[in-house]
Every structure is written in structure tokens, then in C-alpha cells.
Amino acid sequence: MQLWLIPLLPLAGAAINGFTGRRTGKTVQSAVAIGSVLLSFLWVVKTLMALMPLEGPYVEKYFTWIASGALTVGVDFAVDRLTAVMLLVVTGIGTLIHIYAAGYMHAEGGYSRFFAYLNLFMFFMLILVLGGNFLILFVGWEGVGLCSYLLIGFYFQKKSASDAGKKAFIVNRIGDFGFSLAMFLIVVTFGSLDFPTVFAQAQALPVEQSAGIVTAICLLLLVGATGKSAQIPLYVWLPDAMEGPTPVSALIHAATMVTAGVYMCSRSAALFMKAPIAMDTVAIIGLATAVLAATIGLVQNDIKKVYAYSTVSQLGFMFLAVGLGAFSAGIYHVVTHAFFKALLFLGAGSVIHACHHEQDMRHMGGLRKKIPHTFAVLLIAALSIAGFPLMAGWFSKEEILGAAHQHHIWMYWLAWFTAGMTAFYVFRSIFLTFFGEYKGHAHPHESPWSMIGPLYVLAILSVVGGYLFNIPHILEPVFRGIVPEGHIEHTLTDYVLGTAPGIIGIFLAYVVYIAKPGMADSIKESFSGVYTLLYNKYFVDEIYDAALVHPIERSSRNFFWKIVDVGIIDNGFVHGFSGSALNLGGLLRRMQSGAIRNYAAWTVIGVVCILSALTVLGGGR
Amino acid sequence: MSLYDLFPPEFFKLSVPLSAYLILSAILFTIGVATFLFRRNVITVFMAIELMLNAVNLTFVAFSNHFGKVDGQIFSFFVMVVAAAEAAVGLAIILMVFRTSASLQIDDFDTLKN
Numbered sequence: 001m002q003l004w005l006i007p008l009l010p011l012a013g014a015a016i017n018g019f020t021g022r023r024t025g026k027t028v029q030s031a032v033a034i035g036s037v038l039l040s041f042l043w044v045v046k047t048l049m050a051l052m053p054l055e056g057p058y059v060e061k062y063f064t065w066i067a068s069g070a071l072t073v074g075v076d077f078a079v080d081r082l083t084a085v086m087l088l089v090v091t092g093i094g095t096l097i098h099i100y101a102a103g104y105m106h107a108e109g110g111y112s113r114f115f116a117y118l119n120l121f122m123f124f125m126l127i128l129v130l131g132g133n134f135l136i137l138f139v140g141w142e143g144v145g146l147c148s149y150l151l152i153g154f155y156f157q158k159k160s161a162s163d164a165g166k167k168a169f170i171v172n173r174i175g176d177f178g179f180s181l182a183m184f185l186i187v188v189t190f191g192s193l194d195f196p197t198v199f200a201q202a203q204a205l206p207v208e209q210s211a212g213i214v215t216a217i218c219l220l221l222l223v224g225a226t227g228k229s230a231q232i233p234l235y236v237w238l239p240d241a242m243e244g245p246t247p248v249s250a251l252i253h254a255a256t257m258v259t260a261g262v263y264m265c266s267r268s269a270a271l272f273m274k275a276p277i278a279m280d281t282v283a284i285i286g287l288a289t290a291v292l293a294a295t296i297g298l299v300q301n302d303i304k305k306v307y308a309y310s311t312v313s314q315l316g317f318m319f320l321a322v323g324l325g326a327f328s329a330g331i332y333h334v335v336t337h338a339f340f341k342a343l344l345f346l347g348a349g350s351v352i353h354a355c356h357h358e359q360d361m362r363h364m365g366g367l368r369k370k371i372p373h374t375f376a377v378l379l380i381a382a383l384s385i386a387g388f389p390l391m392a393g394w395f396s397k398e399e400i401l402g403a404a405h406q407h408h409i410w411m412y413w414l415a416w417f418t419a420g421m422t423a424f425y426v427f428r429s430i431f432l433t434f435f436g437e438y439k440g441h442a443h444p445h446e447s448p449w450s451m452i453g454p455l456y457v458l459a460i461l462s463v464v465g466g467y468l469f470n471i472p473h474i475l476e477p478v479f480r481g482i483v484p485e486g487h488i489e490h491t492l493t494d495y496v497l498g499t500a501p502g503i504i505g506i507f508l509a510y511v512v513y514i515a516k517p518g519m520a521d522s523i524k525e526s527f528s529g530v531y532t533l534l535y536n537k538y539f540v541d542e543i544y545d546a547a548l549v550h551p552i553e554r555s556s557r558n559f560f561w562k563i564v565d566v567g568i569i570d571n572g573f574v575h576g577f578s579g580s581a582l583n584l585g586g587l588l589r590r591m592q593s594g595a596i597r598n599y600a601a602w603t604v605i606g607v608v609c610i611l612s613a614l615t616v617l618g619g620g621r
Numbered sequence: 622m623s624l625y626d627l628f629p630p631e632f633f634k635l636s637v638p639l640s641a642y643l644i645l646s647a648i649l650f651t652i653g654v655a656t657f658l659f660r661r662n663v664i665t666v667f668m669a670i671e672l673m674l675n676a677v678n679l680t681f682v683a684f685s686n687h688f689g690k691v692d693g694q695i696f697s698f699f700v701m702v703v704a705a706a707e708a709a710v711g712l713a714i715i716l717m718v719f720r721t722s723a724s725l726q727i728d729d730f731d732t733l734k735n
Contacts, residue, residue, distance in 0.1 A: 594731040595727075595728055595731060596727055596730065597657075597658055597659075597727065597728075600657055600658055601658055604654060604658070
């Protein structure tokens with residue numbers, strides 16, 4: 001089936017743009033970039049058509065990568081329905097965002113570099129979802145982290161951008177450390193890293209009611225997932241990642257890479273189902289992240305920051321679903337979220353583009369008439385994320401709320417409340433941006449069609465994506481036998497109750513920002529303490545700085561640099577070795593006097609020494 | 622006393638023992654080394670080298686005679702040829718060095734070092 005062609009096409013695109021970018025024009029560069037991803041998408045479609053109905057996994061083994069004792073790790077690609085869904089999302093959304101980026105980045109420098117990185121990201125992301133064992137998944141996992149770093153710091157001359165890139169990379173290192181430890185434990189416990197082997201063995205194990213080895217593995221995997229998918233406590237890098245160009249925020253930090261954690265946890269469902277403690281931890285972390293990020297999102301003024309916290313919050317929803325054992329609901333939300341959040345970011349990019357790189361919503365307003373297309377698609381995206389009935393987001397949110405309802409009623413109400421906040425902050429951003437009077441100084445203009453086109457495609461998907469792709473039904477064979485059967489029955493009351501927070505949130509946002517202007521300010525006045533807390537993001541960055549970053553920095557500077565590096569490594573080893581070589585050389589240099597008779601004398605002494613040694617040792621004959 | 626008495630036919634049948642040749646060769650070689658080390662005149666040093674080569678030649682021939690094989694004589698021819706070539710080149714070098722530095726003192730030839 002040539003699965004290898006799927007990731008290799010974007011890699012070829014990255015190589016072409018990376019190596020020849022200095023000599024080719026922007027048309028060629030964007031054609032190569034878009035073409036390679038589009039071809040990859042078409043190849044995915046063709047492969048999946050041929051593999052239908054794909055009840056079990058289809059595996060391609062290429063070669064052995066590591067053979068060490070009993071452990072053998074091969075370069076394997078595997079496709080099952082879960083991978084198929086992710087492949088379609090990654091390449092499909094990826095293609096649309098590449099087209100958009102060709103228009104968005106047109107006036108920017110580093111055009112070929114941008115597309116080389118973006119294609120490289122596609123390569124690693126496809127490796128991640130195609131990988132047939134944990135190590136190949138990890139290769140993709142690290143690769144997308146690298147590309148994320150490169151693209152966040154794309155405007156590397158800006159200090160804040162390069163700092164944000166480093167922050168993302170370092171925070172992800174913590175998560176990856178957990179992931180590596182989880183892999184070591186898997187090797188020790190199961191003797192293999194292949195998904196089928198590990199999961200088959202895990203299936204045979206009893207459910208761990210108290211903490212055991214599987215619980216440890218799952219919790220370490222969760223550490224990895226919290227890094228990549230921006231969950232508490234490692235979510236702090238994602239809001240800063242908005243320093244990157246907007247298409248990057250849409251593709252990497254909303255639609256694809258940050259959902260890798262959800263994908264990985266769903267992939268490891270067989271492990272997680274054996275560790276109820278780890279499952280509860282996942283659910284609680286997800287819910288806590290959803291609530292925390294949504295509250296922060298309520299008061300941010302930067303349009304991209306609002307959507308960034310919204311992404312963190314929605315990822316929390318996905319983890320809630322995973323933790324509740326509703327893996328397919330989590331993936332459902334991954335898919336619909338990819339549609340509407342990519343649309344929100346790309347629409348925000350169009351707004352920013354229109355307002356000449358103004359991102360503060362307080363300097364926008366009244367853009368509805370000036371950029372009608374952008375307004376239309378952003379409104380659709382907002383309705384979708386708010387959970388307006390029959391939009392894509394509504395379906396997946398209903399699934400997650402249903403799962404929470406079955407599990408714990410307090411989880412349901414917290415999720416319900418968060419869904420209301422989601423609707424509120426998204427419509428706050430819509431009302432502030434598009435309604436009222438224009439408060440900026442630029443002359444807003446509509447974006448070119450290469451940007452609007454993909455937006456409309458995404459808008460259609462945000463509307464119909466929910467029932468077009470019934471993910472829980474599609475993924476049923478993947479989780480059969482792993483997750484207990486049992487369809488969640490939704491009654492009409494459930495639907496009404498589940499739809500309510502979205503409607504209420506929209507209505508409240510309308511009241512506060514349109515019907516009674518000034519109300520927002522008076523609320524801000526009366527709850528100034530809460531407002532300050534939320535506006536400063538619970539001071540989490542400051543707490544991390546004081547508790548972790550500064551102590552580490554201080555100990556690095558005073559101990560590791562001044563004592564270990566300068567004292568031991570530099571003065572002890574580097575200068576020590578070179579100094580002793582120099583001294584020895586100085587001694588030997590005296591032999592080289594330049595006088596011929598000295599040399600002859602040395603020769604004679606040498607001959608005499610050798611001969612007498614031979615004589616004494618009796619080796620002369 | 623006639624010449625016959627002095628050198629009877631038996632005399633010519635006596636052979637010089639090998640050790641005598643080797644001792645002579647060692648003496649010659651040591652003189653060569655000592656001259657090489659302690660004399661300053663380049664020509665003298667040069668002759669010392671020739672002396673050492675001839676000392677070696679002597680051992681070759683002595684061993685050749687002792688064992689009744691021609692290998693040693695062939696080697697000694699090689700040594701002579703090489704010595705002749707070396708003498709030609711060496712004298713040419715000494716001549717050129719003398720033209721540039723107007724000296725034959727070996728201690729003055731340290732341009733490469735200083």
C-alpha cells in the first residue's frame with residue numbers, strides 16, 4: 001500500500017524548499033509546499049479507499065531499527081480506523097492551512113523557510129500517527145516538538161518569539177522525559193514496544209485497583225501527554241506559542257500537534273483501561289484544565305490569546321473524555337475541534353491581517369461590514385465551538401457531557417459550566433471584534449481569496465462535520481473488547497440540558513457586550529480582585545518562575561557554571577590536559593637543539609641503550 | 622735467515638681468526654663515531670662517516686669469507702656504490718654550504734633551528 005509515501009511526500013517538499021528556497025520564487029515555493037501536502041492527502045484517501053472497511057489494523061513493516069537482546073524495534077507503520085481519522089484530519093486540515101498560509105505569509109520574509117518547516121512538521125506528524133510502535137510514535141512526537149519550536153520562534157529577531165519557542169521546547173522536554181520513562185517501563189514489563197504485542201499482553205492483565213506497574217506506565221504517559229497537549233501543570237507554553245505566525249497557531253497549536261496527547265492516550269486505551277487510578281487522574285486533570293483555561297480566556301484582550309486559552313480548555317475536555325473511558329468521544333472532539341478551532345485561528349489571522357497586525361480586540365470593533373467574509377466564517381466557528389445545536393462542536397460536546405453524566409454528576413456540572421464559559425468568551429471575542437464602532441486607526445480590508453477559500457471549506461466542515469463524520473460509530477471496531485460496550489442513550493432532556501450552556505453563554509455575552517455596553521466595565525470594577533487574578537492568568541507563570549525557573553537558574557549559574565564548568569571542566573580537564581601536553585613538549589623540545597652533533601649523540605646513546613637492553617635481557621641472538 | 626725461513630709455506634696456510642677482523646672493524650667503527658661526535662670540521666666528519674661504512678664493509682667481507690658465501694661481498698659492493706654516491710652528493714652540499722656561509726665549522730650550520 002506504500003504507506004511510507006504518506007509522510008515522505010511532505011518531507012520531499014520540505015527538502016526541496018529547504019535546499020532550493022534561495023533560488024526559487026514564491027509561486028514555486030508555495031506550489032511545492034501545497035502540492036506535497038495535497039498529494040499526501042490524496043494518497044491517504046486512495047489508501048483508505050483500498051483498505052476499506054479496515055476492521056483491524058493494517059501493518060507495514062519496513063526494516064529492523066533496533067535489535068538488542070530480546071528487544072526488537074522495527075520501523076513499522078500501522079493503519080487502523082483511529083489512525084485513518086487522524087490521517088485525514090492532519091493531511092486535510094494541513095492542506096487547507098497550507099493554502100491559507102500561501103496568502104497570509106506572502107508579504108513576510110522567510111517564505112521558503114516557513115514552508116520548509118511547515119512541511120517538515122507534516123512529515124513528523126504523519127510519522128506520529130502512522131507509527132506502529134511506541135518508539136516510532138516518539139520519533140514523530142519529538143519531531144513535531146522540534147518543528148513547533150522552530151515555527152514559534154519563526155520571527156526569531158523578536159525576543160518574545162524566540163523566548164516563547166524556547167519555553168515550548170523546554171516545557172515539552174519535561175513531558176518527553178515522562179514519555180521516555182513510560183517506554184522504558186513498557187519494555188521492562190512487556191518486553192516489546194509494538195502496539196499489538198503490548199496491548200494484547202495488557203488485555204490479559206487484571207484491572208489494577210491499587211497502584212501498580214500499569215498505573216505507573218499510564219501516569220508517565222500522561223506526563224508526556226500533558227506536555228504535548230498543554231494540560232495542567234505543563235500548559236504554560238501554549239498561550240506563549242501564539243508568537244508564531246497565525247497559520248502555525250492554527251495547524252500546530254490548535255488542530256493537530258496538541259491533540260497528539262489525546263491520540264496517544266486513546267491509542268493506549270488497552271493500558272489505561274487497566275489502570276482506573278490513572279484514568280481518574282486523566283479526567284481530573286482534563287476537567288481542571290478546562291475550567292482554569294476557560295476562566296482565563298474570559299478576560300484576555302489579545303484575540304489570539306483568547307483562542308489559545310480556548311484551545312487549552314477544549315483539550316481539557318478531550319482529556320476529560322479520555323479519562324472517563326469515552327475515547328471515541330475524545331477523538332470526536334479532536335476532529336470537530338480541528339475544524340472549528342483551525343477556522344477560529346485562521347479567521348483571527350484574517351482579522352489581524354485586515355487590521356495590519358493589530359491583535360488587541362479593544363482596538364477593533366465594527367469590522368462586520370468591512371470584512372464580511374471573515375465575519376461570516378468566524379461566526380460559524382464561534383457557533384460551532386459554543387455548541388449551538390446541530391453544529392459540529394455540538395455533537396462532540398454532547399458525547400463528552402453524556403460520558404461525564406454517567407460517571408460523576410459533579411464532573412458533569414463543572415463541564416456544563418465550562419461549556420457555558422466557552423460560549424461566553426468566544427462570543428465576547430466576536431462581539432468585541434465585529435460589532436460596535438471601529439476603534440482602531442488602520443484601514444481594514446478583506447483578505448485575498450487564497451485565504452478566504454480555505455476558511456469557507458472549514459466553515460462548511462464546522463457545520464456539517466458532526467454528522468458527516470460520526471466518529472464514535474467509525475471508531476467502534478478499534479475499541480471493541482477494550483472499552484466496555486454500552487451506548488450512551490441521550491434523552492431529549494439531556495439534549496436540552498446539554499445545549500443550554502451554549503445558548504446561555506451566547507446570550508450573556510450579547511447582554512454584556514452589545515445590549516448594555518458599559519456593563520463589562522462595571523463587572524470588572526466590582527470584581528476587580530478576581531479580574532486581576534484572571535487577567536494575570538492566576539500568576540502561574542510568576543509562580544513557576546519563582547519556584548522553579550529562578551532556583552534552577554541560580555544553581556546553574558553559581559554551581560554548574562562557575563564551579564563545575566569553569567572550575568572542573570575548563571580548568572581541570574581542558575586547560576589541564578593541554579597544559580601538561582605543553583609542559584612535556586617543552587621538555588622534549590630541548591632535545592631539538594639544531595646542532596648536528598647533538599643529534600648524533602642522541603642516536604649513539606639510543607643505540608647503546610637498545611643494545612645493552614638486548615644484552616641484559618638476553619634477546620640478542 | 623732467509624725469506625723462506627721467515628714465511629714458511631705453513632705460514633700461508635694459517636688463517637687470521639674471524640674475531641681479529643671483527644675487533645678491527647669495531648675499532649674502526651668506534652674511531653668513526655668518535656670523530657663524528659667530536660670533530661668540528663665538516664670534511665673530517667664526512668670522512669668519519671666513510672670510515673664507519675668501511676668498518677661495516679670489513680665485517681661483511683670477513684663473515685663472507687668465514688662462511689664461504691658470496692652474499693656479504695655483494696652487500697659490500699652495494700655499500701661502496703652507495704658510499705660513492707653519498708660522497709658525491711655530500712661534497713656538493715658541503716661546497717654549497719661553504720659558498721653561502723664561508724665556514725666549514727659544523728656548529729655554524731644551524732640555520733633551520735635559529
